[in-house]
Amino acid sequence: MQNRVISKKDLAGFVDDLIKTKAAGEVIGIQAKDSKFNFGPLKNAAELRLDYDIALLPPKKYFFPQIETVLKYEFGATPKVEPVVNDKAMCLIGVHPFDIRGLLLFDAVYGGANPDANLMMKRQKSVIIGVDCLTPNPKAFAASMGTAVTDEGFDLMLTDIGNDYFVTVGTNKGDSLIKKAKTKEATAADQEKRDKVRKDALKKYQVTLKMKPDEIPALLDANWESKVFNDKAATCFSCGSCVMVCPTCVCFDVQDDPALNLKGGERYRRWDACMLSEFAKVASGENFREHKEQRFRHRMYRKGKYLLERYKYLGCVGCGRCAIACLAQIASPAETFNLIKEAK
Amino acid sequence: MKPRVAFFDFTGCEGCQLEVLNFNLEIVDLINVVDIVEFREASSDHSDEYDIAFIEGSITTEKEIERIQGIRNNAKILVSLGACACTAGVNALKNFYTMDENLKLVYGENAKWYKTIPARPVHSVVPVDFFIHGCPPIRGEVIRLVKCLLTGKKFELYHDPVCVECKLNENICVYEKGQTCFGPVTRGGCNSICVNSGRHCWGCRALVDEPNLNAEKELLARYNLTVNDILGKYRIFNGTLEVAKS
Numbered sequence: 216m217q218n219r220v221i222s223k224k225d226l227a228g229f230v231d232d233l234i235k236t237k238a239a240g241e242v243i244g245i246q247a248k249d250s251k252f253n254f255g256p257l258k259n260a261a262e263l264r265l266d267y268d269i270a271l272l273p274p275k276k277y278f279f280p281q282i283e284t285v286l287k288y289e290f291g292a293t294p295k296v297e298p299v300v301n302d303k304a305m306c307l308i309g310v311h312p313f314d315i316r317g318l319l320l321f322d323a324v325y326g327g328a329n330p331d332a333n334l335m336m337k338r339q340k341s342v343i344i345g346v347d348c349l350t351p352n353p354k355a356f357a358a359s360m361g362t363a364v365t366d367e368g369f370d371l372m373l374t375d376i377g378n379d380y381f382v383t384v385g386t387n388k389g390d391s392l393i394k395k396a397k398t399k400e401a402t403a404a405d406q407e408k409r410d411k412v413r414k415d416a417l418k419k420y421q422v423t424l425k426m427k428p429d430e431i432p433a434l435l436d437a438n439w440e441s442k443v444f445n446d447k448a449a450t451c452f453s454c455g456s457c458v459m460v461c462p463t464c465v466c467f468d469v470q471d472d473p474a475l476n477l478k479g480g481e482r483y484r485r486w487d488a489c490m491l492s493e494f495a496k497v498a499s500g501e502n503f504r505e506h507k508e509q510r511f512r513h514r515m516y517r518k519g520k521y522l523l524e525r526y527k528y529l530g531c532v533g534c535g536r537c538a539i540a541c542l543a544q545i546a547s548p549a550e551t552f553n554l555i556k557e558a559k
Numbered sequence: 560m561k562p563r564v565a566f567f568d569f570t571g572c573e574g575c576q577l578e579v580l581n582f583n584l585e586i587v588d589l590i591n592v593v594d595i596v597e598f599r600e601a602s603s604d605h606s607d608e609y610d611i612a613f614i615e616g617s618i619t620t621e622k623e624i625e626r627i628q629g630i631r632n633n634a635k636i637l638v639s640l641g642a643c644a645c646t647a648g649v650n651a652l653k654n655f656y657t658m659d660e661n662l663k664l665v666y667g668e669n670a671k672w673y674k675t676i677p678a679r680p681v682h683s684v685v686p687v688d689f690f691i692h693g694c695p696p697i698r699g700e701v702i703r704l705v706k707c708l709l710t711g712k713k714f715e716l717y718h719d720p721v722c723v724e725c726k727l728n729e730n731i732c733v734y735e736k737g738q739t740c741f742g743p744v745t746r747g748g749c750n751s752i753c754v755n756s757g758r759h760c761w762g763c764r765a766l767v768d769e770p771n772l773n774a775e776k777e778l779l780a781r782y783n784l785t786v787n788d789i790l791g792k793y794r795i796f797n798g799t800l801e802v803a804k805s
Binding site: 253472 | 585588589591592702705706709710718719720722723726727729731732734742743744767768769770771773774775777778
């Protein structure tokens with residue numbers, strides 16, 4: 216697989232062709248939403264905003280929708296249960312490296328020994344065209360988390376090197392797609408340009424984690440009783456904003472919804488998360504994380520330790536969405552980890 | 560036998576009943592599983608025999624106290640439907656004036672012909688089994704309660720703040736637009752309908768179970784506001800709540 220260089224004009228042509236031919240499925244792209252950016256179905260290449268800082272919701276919503284029907288059932292002499300699997304092919308354009316790392320975590324969580332069909336079928340059928348983030352949000356800290364650049368998890372990765380995009384080819388699928396576009400072979404000089412642009416972008420991150428990411432688990436291990444958790448949680452609304460916008464939050468709730476005619480119904484799942492007050496409430500009425508301090512600490516352990524130990528991926532990719540969304544300004548994992556370290 | 564359902568209106572705009580009528584095709588499914596025996600906005604039928612009573616509106620006269628007690632005695636299950644029934648809603652604005660002032664304001668020189676008392680939510684007069692919040696209530700929630708009653712499933716109020724659904728709906732935070740919003744302390748379940756339409760949350764579904772009011776005060780301070788600055792807005796739907804009195 217040979218990396219390519221494509222002019223901005225030819226990239227637009229390539230995207231418009233993908234939309235027209237549906238060669239890689241429905242085309243989803245990053246686009247403006249008022250003063251912000253979000254992923255949505257792309258009507259044409261002109262809508263694409265590859266210069267964005269952050270999408271309101273991470274692209275996980277296309278593989279793990281906010282609400283998703285997972286089976287339908289009918290009562291009767293011979294009850295029927297039909298799984299509902301939506302596995303349409305999609306081509307996502309403009310996914311940042313840290314969001315790709317989020318998707319890789321999803322693969323690890325949902326693609327293991329007992330794979331989740333709804334999620335993994337969509338992942339397998341989809342194409343990811345990433346873009347390096349050159350204008351990071353002021354609250355992002357991906358550079359510290361080692362997630363600002365990725366060499367896996369994409370079919371194609373675009374890097375804005377001025378008049379052209381450098382196209383890093385990640386898979387054969389990506390290779391055969393980009394071969395249809397008007398491109399040039401990337402030279403060593405092009406690659407140097409790409410590497411310099413990436414290096415410069417790392418310096419633009421304003422929030423820094425004052426330790427290496429792999430030091431976080433030990434830090435948390437030694438600080439279960441840290442006062443930082445209580446101090447921060449004091450102004451927590453338990454509103455769930457931080458966990459609803461997170462690219463690494465993988466949890467859901469399942470509900471059965473009978474039809475009003477009582478002849479059948481459907482089962483759906485919906486995002487649910489550990490910062491919400493009833494998340495850890497069980498059937499007896501017991502809530503084993505009843506207090507917001509407990510929930511706050513749990514989230515930090517989840518982001519900094521539990522997921523890493525179980526799935527080999529850190530549960531935080533440093534995108535900064537939680538910190539942007541949190542009205543109480545307490546949600547940033549980097550800030551909490553730093554405070555714990557400083558308090559030592 | 561199908562359960563017998565009755566709708567009763569007290570002080571309010573009757574918009575909650577209208578919202579039930581707006582069920583469209585679902586109303587056909589509904590009347591296949593329950594008998595609606597009293598529903599003033601849709602039918603002139605009348606009955607004192609019913610299993611489930613939906614109460615719309617708040618209690619604002621002595622006469623209404625007697626009437627709601629009668630309904631409570633007849634009904635096996637009593638449901639507060641909508642903001643006026645659940646929190647006294649907009650009607651509670653009158654509680655910030657004396658009753659004489661209210662009567663004069665509304666009826667002028669004919670005030671002497673009328674009597675009124677401070678507005679109260681239904682559950683402050685008779686026990687209420689279920690609450691369906693909102694101005695207006697969300698149709699789906701009425702249907703969900705009926706399905707729970709029919710199937711014996713426990714009906715649980717949506718407990719998360721409006722922010723959850725607002726984030727799922729990919730809205731830009733109202734605070735980021737430089738406006739205030741009651742979403743972080745208000746019970747969701749409305750699918751953040753007001754913010755989806757470009758407005759803010761008015762708090763019509765009342766507070767969540769554990770609102771962090773100190774955090775709300777801190778948040779307002781960050782936007783150079785005090786509780787008093789936004790109290791008027793908050794009293795629109797939550798005048799009976801302690802937080803609205805100051």
